Amino acid sequence: MGDKNDVWQGTLALMILKTLQTLGALHGYGIARRIEQTSGDLLSVNYGTLYPALLKLEQEGYIASEWGVSDNNRKAKFYKLTRAGRKQLEREAREWEQTTAILARFLSSKEQPS
Amino acid sequence: MNWMRGLLARLCNLFRKEQLDSDLNNELDSHLELQTADNLRSGMTAEEARRAAVLKLGGLEQAKESVRDQRGLPPLETFLQDLRFGLRMLRKSPAFTAVAILTLALGIGANSAIFSFISGTLLRSFPYRDANRLMILWSSEPQRGWNKNIVSVADFADWRAQSKSFEDMAGYIDSPANLSDGHEAMVVNGLDVTSNFFSVLGITPELGQSFRAGDDRPGAPKVALISHTLWVQRFASDPAIAGKIIQLNQRSYTILGVMPASFLVPADGESDVKFWTPFELDPVAPVRDVHAIFVVGRLAAGATQRQAQQEMTLIAQRLQEQYPKSNAGWTVALETLNQSVSGNVRPVLLVLMGAVGCVLLIACVNVANLQLSRGVSRRREFAIRGALGADRKRVVRQLLTESILLSFSAAILGILLAQWSVELVRKIYLASDPGFAAVRVDVRVLLFTLALSFVTAFLFGLAPAWMTSGVNPQQTLKESGRSSGASAKTHSLRGVLVAGECALAVVLLVGAGLLIRTFDAVTRVDPGFDPHNVLSFHISLAGSNYEAPADRAVFYDRMLEKIKSLPGVEAASIVTVPPFLGYNGWGFITEENPAPPPEEEPDGSYQVIGPEYFQVLRIPLLQGRTFTLADRQGSAPVTIINKTLARKYWPGEDALGKHMRMSGGETNPPWMTVVGIVGDVRRLGLAEELTPELYVPYRQYPWMNLPHSAVVRTYANPMLVADSIRRSVSEIDPNEAIDSVTTMERIIHLRSLNDRSFNMVLLGILAALALLLSVVGIYSVMSYSVSQRTQEIGVRLALGARRKDVLWLVLQMGAKTAIVGVAVGLCAALILSRFMSSLLFKVSAADPITFASVAILLSAVVFLANYIPARRATRVDPLVALRYE
Numbered sequence: 001m002g003d004k005n006d007v008w009q010g011t012l013a014l015m016i017l018k019t020l021q022t023l024g025a026l027h028g029y030g031i032a033r034r035i036e037q038t039s040g041d042l043l044s045v046n047y048g049t050l051y052p053a054l055l056k057l058e059q060e061g062y063i064a065s066e067w068g069v070s071d072n073n074r075k076a077k078f079y080k081l082t083r084a085g086r087k088q089l090e091r092e093a094r095e096w097e098q099t100t101a102i103l104a105r106f107l108s109s110k111e112q113p114s
Numbered sequence: 115m116n117w118m119r120g121l122l123a124r125l126c127n128l129f130r131k132e133q134l135d136s137d138l139n140n141e142l143d144s145h146l147e148l149q150t151a152d153n154l155r156s157g158m159t160a161e162e163a164r165r166a167a168v169l170k171l172g173g174l175e176q177a178k179e180s181v182r183d184q185r186g187l188p189p190l191e192t193f194l195q196d197l198r199f200g201l202r203m204l205r206k207s208p209a210f211t212a213v214a215i216l217t218l219a220l221g222i223g224a225n226s227a228i229f230s231f232i233s234g235t236l237l238r239s240f241p242y243r244d245a246n247r248l249m250i251l252w253s254s255e256p257q258r259g260w261n262k263n264i265v266s267v268a269d270f271a272d273w274r275a276q277s278k279s280f281e282d283m284a285g286y287i288d289s290p291a292n293l294s295d296g297h298e299a300m301v302v303n304g305l306d307v308t309s310n311f312f313s314v315l316g317i318t319p320e321l322g323q324s325f326r327a328g329d330d331r332p333g334a335p336k337v338a339l340i341s342h343t344l345w346v347q348r349f350a351s352d353p354a355i356a357g358k359i360i361q362l363n364q365r366s367y368t369i370l371g372v373m374p375a376s377f378l379v380p381a382d383g384e385s386d387v388k389f390w391t392p393f394e395l396d397p398v399a400p401v402r403d404v405h406a407i408f409v410v411g412r413l414a415a416g417a418t419q420r421q422a423q424q425e426m427t428l429i430a431q432r433l434q435e436q437y438p439k440s441n442a443g444w445t446v447a448l449e450t451l452n453q454s455v456s457g458n459v460r461p462v463l464l465v466l467m468g469a470v471g472c473v474l475l476i477a478c479v480n481v482a483n484l485q486l487s488r489g490v491s492r493r494r495e496f497a498i499r500g501a502l503g504a505d506r507k508r509v510v511r512q513l514l515t516e517s518i519l520l521s522f523s524a525a526i527l528g529i530l531l532a533q534w535s536v537e538l539v540r541k542i543y544l545a546s547d548p549g550f551a552a553v554r555v556d557v558r559v560l561l562f563t564l565a566l567s568f569v570t571a572f573l574f575g576l577a578p579a580w581m582t583s584g585v586n587p588q589q590t591l592k593e594s595g596r597s598s599g600a601s602a603k604t605h606s607l608r609g610v611l612v613a614g615e616c617a618l619a620v621v622l623l624v625g626a627g628l629l630i631r632t633f634d635a636v637t638r639v640d641p642g643f644d645p646h647n648v649l650s651f652h653i654s655l656a657g658s659n660y661e662a663p664a665d666r667a668v669f670y671d672r673m674l675e676k677i678k679s680l681p682g683v684e685a686a687s688i689v690t691v692p693p694f695l696g697y698n699g700w701g702f703i704t705e706e707n708p709a710p711p712p713e714e715e716p717d718g719s720y721q722v723i724g725p726e727y728f729q730v731l732r733i734p735l736l737q738g739r740t741f742t743l744a745d746r747q748g749s750a751p752v753t754i755i756n757k758t759l760a761r762k763y764w765p766g767e768d769a770l771g772k773h774m775r776m777s778g779g780e781t782n783p784p785w786m787t788v789v790g791i792v793g794d795v796r797r798l799g800l801a802e803e804l805t806p807e808l809y810v811p812y813r814q815y816p817w818m819n820l821p822h823s824a825v826v827r828t829y830a831n832p833m834l835v836a837d838s839i840r841r842s843v844s845e846i847d848p849n850e851a852i853d854s855v856t857t858m859e860r861i862i863h864l865r866s867l868n869d870r871s872f873n874m875v876l877l878g879i880l881a882a883l884a885l886l887l888s889v890v891g892i893y894s895v896m897s898y899s900v901s902q903r904t905q906e907i908g909v910r911l912a913l914g915a916r917r918k919d920v921l922w923l924v925l926q927m928g929a930k931t932a933i934v935g936v937a938v939g940l941c942a943a944l945i946l947s948r949f950m951s952s953l954l955f956k957v958s959a960a961d962p963i964t965f966a967s968v969a970i971l972l973s974a975v976v977f978l979a980n981y982i983p984a985r986r987a988t989r990v991d992p993l994v995a996l997r998y999e
Contacts, residue, residue, distance in 0.1 A: 028141060029148035046170065047142060047177030052184040059123040059184075072151060076144040077137075 012045075012053045013062075014096060017089040020063060020081040027068075027076035028054060054079060062088050127185045138181055146171060192508075196515035203516060207488070211520070213894055214484050217887055218524030218571070221477025222563045223531025224883055225470050228876060230536055230556040232466055240383075240451050241376040243316025244412075249422065250381050250454045251283065251409040254447040257713055261447060265409045266440070268400035269433065273409070273446070276429050279422040283411035284314040285393065286380075291362040292656055293348075293388070294849055301654065301853035302344070302388035304362070305379070309392050312373075314412050315380065321345075322356035322371020330392040338367035339390040342375035360389070363656040364849055367391060380410045383455040403440040410451075423448045443713045461952045462873050465625060468946070469880040472618045474563060476884050478570040479611050479618075480891040485517075485575045486608055487898040510576060517575040521568045528567075532560060609931050612895050616935025617942060619881075619888040620972055624943035625950065626881035627964035628957055629874040635956040636870060642795035643693065643731035645858035649832035650692045650825050652854040653843065663815035664747070669846065670812055670821070674724055676842040677826055682835055684827040687724035688812050692823050692858065693731075693795050694865040697805070700818045704763050705773040705785070715777060718759050718806030719797050722821040727809065728792055730827040731858075738770050738790035746813035754790035759806035774808075776818050783818070786810070800866040801955040825858070832857050873953065889975050896928050897983035907987050908995020917988040924987050928980035936972055940965060 012035075019034045020026060026034070031054075032045040057063045062085035068078045081089070127134060146167055153163035171177075204211040242248060252262040253269060265273075265285070274283045286307040292299045305311075309325040318324060319339060329337055338360055340349075349355055358369045367389075378385050393407075413422055426446040434441045496509055532555050653673075660666045670688050677686040690698050700720035703710065710716070725741045727733075736757060745752050753774065760769035769788050776783040794804045812821055828835055836855045843852050900907075907920055947959040957964070 027144070027148070029145045032145075033152075044170070046172035047145065047174065048172050048180055051138070051142070051177060051181045055181055055184045056120070059120040061119055070144075070148065072148075074144055074147055074151070075140070076148065077141045 011096075012049060013057055014089070014092045016053060016057060016079075017062065017081065017085055017092070020079060021086070021089055025068075025078045025080040027070060027078050029076070030070075031079065057085070061085075121187075124185065124187050134185060135178075138178060142174065142177065192511070193515065196512050197519065199512065200516040200519045204519060210484055210488060210894075213890055214481055214520055214571075215524045215527060217477050217480045217484075217890060218521065218567045219527035219531055220883060220887065221474050222525060222528025222560070222567055223535065224879070225474050225563050226528070226532040226555060226560040227535040227539070228466065228470055228880065229559040230532070230554065231539065231876070232463060232470075233556050233559070240378055240380070241317065241374070242451075245451055247413045248315065248380065248451050249280075249411050249413060249419065250449045250451065251411055251426065252447040252449065253405055253444055255443050255713075256445070257443055262449075264405045265407055266400075266402050266405050267395060267407060268402035269441070269444075270407060270409050271395075271400055272433060273426065273429060276432075277411075277422070277425055279414055279417035279425045280411040281414045282310055282314050283409055284308045284311040285407040285409050286311055287393075287407045289391070290654060290853075291389070292364070292654065292849065292851055294361045294364065294851075299844070299849055299851035301652070301851055303384075303386050304389040304391060305387055306393045307390050308395065311390070311410075314410060316412075317374065317377065319371035320374045321353070322369070324371065325390075325392050330395050332394045334392065334394075336365060336367045337370050337392065338362065339371050339373050340369055341373055341377065341388045344388045345372045362389065362391065364658055380451055381408050381454050383451075402437055419448055419450070439712065442711075461950060462869075465950050465953065466873070466876055466880075469622055469625060469877055469884075472622050473880050473884050473887070474566065476615050476618050476887045476891070478566065479615050480887055480894075481520075481567070481570050482573070483608055483611050483615075483891055483895050485571065486611075487895065489513075489575070491898075491902075513575050514572065517568075517571040520575075521564075521571040524567060524571075525564050528563070529555075529560065608895055608899075612892055612931045613935035613938065615888040615891050616932055616972060616976065617939035619884045620936055620939025620968055621943045621946060622877075622881040622884040623968040623972065624940075624947060624964055626874070626877045627968055628947060628950065628954055628959065628961060629870070629877050631957045631961060631964055632953065632955045633867075633870050633874045636800050636866060639796065639800040641693065641800060641862060642793055643733050643858075645731075645862050647828050647830070647832050648730060648825055648858040649828060649835065649839075650695075650823060650854075650856055650858055650861060651836075651839065651852045652823050653850065653852045654822050655820075655850060657847070657849055659847070663817065666820070667747075667813055667815065669850075670724065672846050673824070673843060674726075676846070677824075677835075677839055680835055680838045680842070682828050682830055684829055685726040685729045686824065686826040687727035687730050688821045689723050689727060689823050689825055690721045690817075690819055690821045692825055692861065693797050694799060694858075694861050695823070697797055698819055701777040702774050702808070703777060706764075716763055716806070718755075718808050720776070720818050721807065721809050722812050722817045722819065723809050724812055727825070730825045731795070732827075733795060734793040736791045736793060737768075738788070740790055740792075741809075741811040743813070745811040747815065749814070751784045751786040751814055752789045752811065753786040754792055754809045755788055756792055756794050756807040758794050758804045759808055760788075760791050762806055778818060783816070800862065824852075885972070885975065889979050892928070892932070892976055893979040893982070896924075896980050897986070899927065900924055900983040900987045904987065904990055904995050907990055908992045911988075911990065911995070912992040920988045921984050924984035925977075925980050928976065928984075932973065932976035932980070936969055936976075939972075940969060943968075 015035050016031055019031050028050055032050055035045050036043055058065060063079045064082050065077050065079045070076045149167035150163045153166050253265045254261045270285050286305045289306045290301055290303050293302045309327050309329040312324045355369055356371055359366050360369055430445040499509055536555050655666055674686050677683055697719050699717050701715045701717040725743060728740050764772055769791055772788045773785045775785045797805050840852055843850055944960055951959045
């Protein structure tokens with residue numbers, strides 16, 4: 001536990017929001033699968049990280065949940081993006097892009113120290 | 115904003131835990147099922163699919179735990195859990211809880227209440243600008259013990275002109291007056307002041323204007339300021355009051371303005387003043403040999419009290435040389451207003467504050483002791499918690515929560531207690547002292563005592579946790595399975611605390627005992643007269659009709675005649691001032707020593723009386739005769755003296771028939787013959803020295819002072835004739851009124867017993883509280899020690915020890931501590947009681963009776979507190995005891 005986890009939690013939240021924007025209402029399992037697939041199975045999402053993150057987003061009002069029935073007729077809790085969530089996603093995505101762009105510029109810099 | 119929303123959601127979640135839990139379970143189940151279904155679809159067998167899913171998803175319980183942490187507020191939940199547990203622990207040992215809470219509550223409540231009284235009645239603050247720069251200047255004659263005398267007008271003028279360390283000085287003197295409005299006369303208190311009085315004090319009228327320079331010159335127009343109360347009562351808060359006329363002693367004064375209600379007389383803090391009028395100071399021939407006014411000065415910027423004192427001493431020396439006849443021996447003494455007002459009560463204050471501190475200390479020691487004992491008996495509990503993985507912080511937090519619970523309940527109870535007792539005492543004393551109206555629970559003190567009790571509870575609640583936390587839990591667990599008692603360290607600490615408690619209680623009890631013995635001694639003093647069924651009142655005759663003594667004497671003749679004809683009246687007389695209300699000293703010379711040096715001139719209380727004075731007060735005539743109506747203007751001048759005067763100035767001789775003469779400057783009083791000798795009367799108070807006193811008949815004038823009181827002996831309750839007397843006086847002259855109507859018994863009570871009884875009661879309550887608290891403390895510690903040794907006692911009994919031996923063993927254990935405590939306490943009391951010697955009367959500060967009875971009382975009480983648990987110990991069934999943990 002420590003800073004690493006926080007970063008991970010932050011990015012996980014962004015991934016969840018993006019997933020819900022792309023696919024609409026989705027249950028926890030679906031979200032986990034989508035993140036794993038999109039990452040090319042580089043990430044593995046288990047209960048212990050996913051559900052606290054979902055709960056936090058819900059508490060902050062970015063997503064809402066309700067019980068429903070899945071494709072294969074199983075009862076599951078479905079999450080969907082709220083209006084605040086949409087805005088939050090835009091903001092976070094923008095910030096993330098900026099950060100990565102800056103870092104990319106740093107890392108790709110070819111100049112030698114003078 | 116989102117974090118607030120999150121917090122709110124978390125708070126709400128605290129109250130629907132079960133629903134959320136089942137929700138979470140369902141969700142995780144469905145997650146698992148979906149994963150399993152996918153696995154099945156990818157071709158695994160049912161068993162494999164489920165297993166892979168479970169493996170992938172990780173620890174189910176851990177996931178739930180982290181969701182719960184995210185869902186609620188872990189610190190709050192821990193706190194609530196601690197709180198629940200704490201309450202359960204406190205409920206489990208009701209005796210401990212009750213004692214600890216009561217002890218703390220009493221400590222907080224009683225101390226706050228008593229301190230509130232001290233600060234409300236004894237420490238009044240003055241509503242003046244930079245009041246700490248104001249000084250009272252006294253004339254003082256150290257050789258004769260007159261340390262705080264009022265000042266002559268001429269000295270005041272010289273001081274004011276010559277001193278540089280004072281910005282300015284003002285003078286004032288009480289001048290009660292008849293306030294009449296044509297219908298009914300009323301006597302009200304007022305002050306005659308110099309015109310700069312209010313500017314020196316730094317207060318201004320709330321309405322209208324203050325005096326102007328020159329208002330105090332002779333012949334200036336008569337002006338007055340009135341008090342807020344008078345303005346409201348007599349003038350219906352008339353906003354256009356300035357310029358109205360007020361009748362004082364049948365003279366018209368133009369009202370300049372209204373002073374605020376907060377005014378206090380500088381030298382004594384008295385608040386009952388209804389009007390202020392300017393002095394008439396004669397700048398040409400100020401009087402130097404009559405001390406007439408109080409002087410208050412404001413220090414110049416940068417000057418200190420010490421500098422001012424040095425300068426004033428020099429000025430006084432110059433005046434001594436310049437005017438040896440009037441100023442020989444006279445110097446100046448400075449005091450701040452607070453010193454002047456609280457001068458007499460300072461020793462009381464120190465004693466009471468010390469006592470308050472002691473009680474608070476005892477209360478804290480008690481709680482510390484209880485917490486220590488409990489902490490030790492809970493060592494095993496802490497060890498188990500440690501073994502189960504609780505970290506030290508968690509245990510400390512648990513203990514803190516319990517302490518908070520304890521102190522908090524005690525605080526609430528203590529605040530209530532303080533409120534109640536302040537209300538109660540205020541009601542009791544309000545009747546006799548209006549100053550009590552202002553008494554409120556002092557918030558600062560309350561907060562201080564609260565903080566102190568919280569800290570004590572915390573510190574000693576935590577101590578056992580720290581002491582045990584260093585220890586290997588395994589060790590503790592093994593040891594306490596069959597423990598034989600607390601460690602030697604905590605045991606001796608508790609012994610010290612108990613001994614300390616005993617010592618403090620002894621000190622307080624000795625203090626209270628000395629005051630009780632003093633009170634007893636004072637009430638036993640014979641005042642020299644019989645105060646029972648005697649009425650006393652004040653009649654000023656300040657009107658312009660009574661400036662000549664002959665006119666006054668005629669008035670007195672008529673008044674006494676009328677009063678004596680009233681039913682129920684046995685005898686009546688005029689007197690300058692009744693005993694206990696003033697001294698009225700005057701210098702005189704005797705035939706044998708006609709020219710003593712000024713500082714050795716004899717003096718005594720000088721009273722102008724009527725023929726029946728000795729009959730009214732039942733003062734015994736020892737030799738000669740009393741006055742008759744024939745002792746009048748034109749007959750041979752006579753005087754009656756008291757035994758003390760006779761012995762002092764005609765030692766070993768018969769004073770009857772000797773001659774003496776009042777010293778009176780230019781008035782040249784006549785030689786008087788001593789025609790009678792009467793018994794001594796305590797003039798200044800029950801606990802004061804006997805003073806020389808001489809009496810002259812009111813029908814022989816001029817007198818050296820004006821008689822302005824009367825005493826009346828009745829057959830029954832003297833207050834019943836008060837109204838008839840009032841009517842009689844107004845029949846003689848409707849512009850004159852009597853006031854201060856009261857009984858001699860009440861005067862004695864107020865002047866000599868009231869303060870003493872108040873001090874005694876306060877210190878008595880504190881001492882009783884100290885005794886109670888320390889007994890509770892000793893008892894709880896002893897019964898705890900005994901319960902710790904139950905097993906040992908069982909072994910002893912099983913091995914054949916007699917119950918008597920066991921009893922002795924236990925008693926001995928407590929006795930040692932108590933003896934040490936009592937001994938230390940007696941020594942401390944011996945040292946400390948010297949500081950209260952000024953409060954004592956006819957009782958030595960090392961009074962053996964008080965010390966012995968306190969020692970016996972405390973030993974007896976401690977013995978009892980030891981005996982009860984000891985006896986319980988001997989009743990133990992050895993079989994039960996051996997199994998006892």
